[in-house]
Amino acid sequence: MRSTDQIMHKAAWLYYMHGLRQDEVAKQLNISRASIATYLRRAREIGIVNISTSTQLFSDDVLARKLEDALSLETVWIVPEDRLAIDPAAEMPVVAAAVFLELINKGDRVGVAWGRTVYHLADVMPYADLQGVTVVQLCGNLGAPYNYRPDQCTTEIARRLNAEGINLYAPLVLSSERLASDLRNEPVIREQLASIADCQLVLYSVGGIESDSHLVRCGALTPEEMQALGEGGAGGVIAGQVIDHEGRWLDCPHNRRCISADLEIIKTIPKRMMVVEEDSKFQPLVAAIKGGFVSHLVVTHSMAMRLLARWEAEAPKRG
Amino acid sequence: MRSTDQIMHKAAWLYYMHGLRQDEVAKQLNISRASIATYLRRAREIGIVNISTSTQLFSDDVLARKLEDALSLETVWIVPEDRLAIDPAAEMPVVAAAVFLELINKGDRVGVAWGRTVYHLADVMPYADLQGVTVVQLCGNLGAPYNYRPDQCTTEIARRLNAEGINLYAPLVLSSERLASDLRNEPVIREQLASIADCQLVLYSVGGIESDSHLVRCGALTPEEMQALGEGGAGGVIAGQVIDHEGRWLDCPHNRRCISADLEIIKTIPKRMMVVEEDSKFQPLVAAIKGGFVSHLVVTHSMAMRLLARWEAEAPKRG
DNA sequence: ATAGGTCTTTGACTTTTGTCAGCGTTCGTG
DNA sequence: CACGAACGCTGACAAAAGTCAAAGACCTAT
8 A cells, every 4th residue: 555545545534534624634644735635536536435326316206116117127217308417418327327336236246238328327437446346348349430349348437446347358249150159169258258147237228220320330230231130120239239129139140240248148137237328229128128138227207208108008907 | 205305315416426516506406505505414414425435544454464364354454543533532433333334235134232332333323325224133122321222222323324223122131031031932032033143244342241341330230240250251241141261152140031142143144343442352352253253353453463462372383 | 364383595604625836855767 | 866757745825615693484283
């Protein structure tokens, strides 16, 4: 422990736990108050001091309760789109990050997938001191037409949480099924994919299957391939893999060429946290829920309404 | 959720998660900044907002590492007696409370015993929002020569943590062994005592066996009885029950008349957190450690030195 | 209806905290 | 050994947060 770390710890302790004022702390430690202020800021940034807010505000909603009941979900958080936040679009990742933090327990292993949504979340993730937690990458890497790659998401989240990050050093898609299969059997890769089963929590969003969807933009699939998949029954994308409208793994060339977490294993993870930002993801989300990929859900108010309407339409008057 | 709670939540969210200033929050919610300040204070008090500091400062100590190795303990926290804190005596409970909070996991059941030390700890326990946690009382109640009773400790801790508190509605000592036995078999009591086995964490201190010890002062034992126990091999007191110098339950009238957690069950609880404030508790602490009642220990620097010396003397040069 | 109580809210004021340029120290490097 | 870069510390000022008395809202019981 560096001497300045020691001072930072002491300052944080006296200030936050004993409730001393900054000048009192300064006198105690014989340095200027200005320095104390600096140390305290650093302590907050590093995660030595942890400030968290209950996300109850978002889960405490009649609509959330109804959704949980109707779709058999563990907990639902609803992000209002009206006032409250300065920028409604920026609210979702912040809520999701807080929820994610709340769902992590000490010593947990958590898996994170990849996508714009997950990246946004990583970007606003608060700093915390979760030593003992391990963050594992769920899917292989992909070149970056945007400036974020799967491994960067994992790394950034782990860094902010002071947790251990484990990256998956393999491409998301390979050019041949044979090579993908061989690589999956490579001990290093195989072990890591298997270790995903030990996760207590996974975090992902669901991808769409339009011809301008994320996978297409990143070059994993051509627009034509994606269109073909759509016609062949694709309903959405989970951790880089295509699922059908019922949430089942689709037996298609893309999936067979893919290096990513086994979807059947993912379903057995106790907490499956899904975050959906865009309203256009409605159909894919329905597929993901049907497939059992969701136990904890963060969505907008309007998406929540649509989901509820859909489920009520499907199973009318049972009570 | 009351409307004022709603506002409090929103204010806390905007201030702590979005990092808005109080005046910005005020504008956002259309109330005065002064009100925001009040709401924020309440949110902190109630535990909606949680500010915690790593206790690493106290466990990150060479001496702590040595103690852990020598006594086979999970983690040791050492509270320095020199400068740092305004009042060294007040430091111990604050550290202990922070450690206690750190050891609790979501959904845990935690047992708390009783004594001056535990009371001090309850007194400085920070507020938190640990819904789903259950705090159970480990030992029966005793009249209060001081102004704190076992059930008050449990209740206060549960209140501050926003946790559920379960009290043990029975006296700590009865006048006859027969009655104690009957009462222990009473379903309500029996179930509660049995449920202690489900705890993931217990918190206690160790009592001394002097003729002015806690049990004597509270009237559970006469000074003569205590003296006799001391001559009969008593080494300390855990959760109201007397143990011998090796930490074994002592078969004596007092123990047989006692309504409290089964010591054998306590030993099976994964995290057994012991806090010792007074240096005079050295011998009882040694007994408790030998008995296996301690996995996590919070002590003063001088006590740590004495413990280490003792263990090194007992098992000389093995490496 | 109204008097009396409690709980909120607020404006004005005080105290505490954040910031930053400038100075001093340390450390690695040429 | 001298030089410069990087970092830590500080004082002084600006910004933000805390506090409190007083006013207002709201409820309840007479």
